[in-house]
Amino acid sequence: MLYKNARIENAEETRDIRVRNGCFEEIAPELSPREGEETEDLGGRLVLPPFVEPHIHLDATLTAGDPVWNMSGTLFEGIECWAKRKDKLNAEDVKDRVRRAVRLYAGNGVQYIRTHVDVTDPSLTALKAILEVREELRTLADIQVVAFPQEGILSFPNGKELMEEAVRLGVDAVGAIPHFEFTREYGVESLNFACELAAKNGLLMDVHCDETDDDQSRGLETLATRALELGLKDKVTASHTCAMHSYSNAYVLKLMRLLKMSGINFVANPLVNTHLEGRADTYPKRRGVTRVKELTEAGINVAFGNDDLFDPWYPMGCGSMRDTVYLGLHAVQMMGYGEIMNSYRFVTENAAKVLHLGETYGIREGNPASFVVMDAGNYHEALSNNAPVVLSVRKGKAIARTKPAVREIAE
Ligand code: 17E
Ligand code: FE2
Numbered sequence: 001m002l003y004k005n006a007r008i009e010n011a012e013e014t015r016d017i018r019v020r021n022g023c024f025e026e027i028a029p030e031l032s033p034r035e036g037e038e039t040e041d042l043g044g045r046l047v048l049p050p051f052v053e054p055h056i057h058l059d060a061t062l063t064a065g066d067p068v069w070n071m072s073g074t075l076f077e078g079i080e081c082w083a084k085r086k087d088k089l090n091a092e093d094v095k096d097r098v099r100r101a102v103r104l105y106a107g108n109g110v111q112y113i114r115t116h117v118d119v120t121d122p123s124l125t126a127l128k129a130i131l132e133v134r135e136e137l138r139t140l141a142d143i144q145v146v147a148f149p150q151e152g153i154l155s156f157p158n159g160k161e162l163m164e165e166a167v168r169l170g171v172d173a174v175g176a177i178p179h180f181e182f183t184r185e186y187g188v189e190s191l192n193f194a195c196e197l198a199a200k201n202g203l204l205m206d207v208h209c210d211e212t213d214d215d216q217s218r219g220l221e222t223l224a225t226r227a228l229e230l231g232l233k234d235k236v237t238a239s240h241t242c243a244m245h246s247y248s249n250a251y252v253l254k255l256m257r258l259l260k261m262s263g264i265n266f267v268a269n270p271l272v273n274t275h276l277e278g279r280a281d282t283y284p285k286r287r288g289v290t291r292v293k294e295l296t297e298a299g300i301n302v303a304f305g306n307d308d309l310f311d312p313w314y315p316m317g318c319g320s321m322r323d324t325v326y327l328g329l330h331a332v333q334m335m336g337y338g339e340i341m342n343s344y345r346f347v348t349e350n351a352a353k354v355l356h357l358g359e360t361y362g363i364r365e366g367n368p369a370s371f372v373v374m375d376a377g378n379y380h381e382a383l384s385n386n387a388p389v390v391l392s393v394r395k396g397k398a399i400a401r402t403k404p405a406v407r408e409i410a411e
Contacts, residue, residue, distance in 0.1 A: 002039040006047040010378045019369040022396035046374040049362050050111035051321045052351035055267045055305025058115040059126035061101040064310045074279045081312035094129035104319025106140040106400050109372035109389035113141050116148035119166045120156045146206045148175040153190040155182045173204035178219035179212045188222050195226040205236040210243035217243040224262035233263035237354050242277050242288035265354045268292050269307035270328035272314050292332040303351035304328045321347040344379045369396040375404045
């Protein structure tokens, strides 16, 4: 198969891409079709590596309003609403919603997903269902699973045992939620426990860390220190880190040294945290998105996630990575032209680093032929015009196509 005229990652010049046996065989300025080789002209459209969703809660997806709506818009009411829905979970219900969500993602060019799955459930119903359904969905996406203790590790009955059981069942990563634990001491202890569990089992880590406007929430320094001391480094991801928005600049100045030394990754979820945070403020209202610009400028890896898709925490979402990047750039004031052009990296290579996808991710000869085509000439245009992903190719196979809308203006 020969794809002609691909504008790979905003490049000035187009390239032709030859795909054989599911891999990129040749990428060059001009390739001629071999005898009998099928060709498709991409017409100079933007070609990117597949999108990576680094942070979503698939167990809760598509449950907003069932059985109750989150009226206050706070994280904590979301957790209460979810606890009510959790009581009604069964395997088929989880699988059906996950299938629908992954198909939405597939249509938008997302081929890799990291999902947090709540393990503060004595029956681990959602976890077992997701570990099963992810096998069935492999043709559309690779799904990484994080054992996520929504109601705490030390503050929930048998929290530690449930985390250990999740590891036995085959999760890829260990989570924690230090800011939700009953006490600061429990927060620190939960991080120590989670880091050791990850280290012992050779797993990745992804912590819901300081998702609060409380500037005294300091889970991050503990997580980064353990990541450094246990040699976990970039296997560790700190998600949310909203409190960093509210830390004093003096504290951040000190913290940055540790963050750089630790090598950990960050995931910000701008759509969800601009809406969940600041809820205890009057005016001015903080929006709680972590310091993405400063972290990026310090050479620290930051990715953007959606966090939610129509669930107790967020009543919107369509399975696209576009809106999180679009709003994220506004929220963190990274609106310089170069920043906009490069911002696809928040949901491609930076997110791929979070998931440890390794060298086989990316548009290079020899790699699996996975890429997306957007109906735009570069990423600025794609973001600004909300351009659809017109084609998603996964390991050489076209798995999704979207026809751009045709608009007619009378005069
Ligand atoms: N749970 C949590 O603790 N925080 C979130 N942002 C979501 C679930 C979506
Ligand atoms: Fe989350």
